[in-house]
Amino acid sequence: MNVHNPPSPSDIKPDRAPPAKEIDVASLIGAAREVVLLHRGERYRLRVTASGKLILTK
Numbered sequence: 001m002n003v004h005n006p007p008s009p010s011d012i013k014p015d016r017a018p019p020a021k022e023i024d025v026a027s028l029i030g031a032a033r034e035v036v037l038l039h040r041g042e043r044y045r046l047r048v049t050a051s052g053k054l055i056l057t058k
Helices: 025-029
Strands: 034-039 042-048 054-057
Touching (some): 025 034
Antiparallel strands (some): 034 042, 042 054
């Protein structure tokens, strides 16, 4: 690091990204089997299958 030109805050990289936010699927879906998620104006369906797995479709 150059003493005369210290790095700007935007040049400093964190050691690692913050942990991802965790959301329990049951809190999104509730008693239903699916929920519609909106992302950038697009609709996606997150559905719980009969075997308890998740499927995300556009």
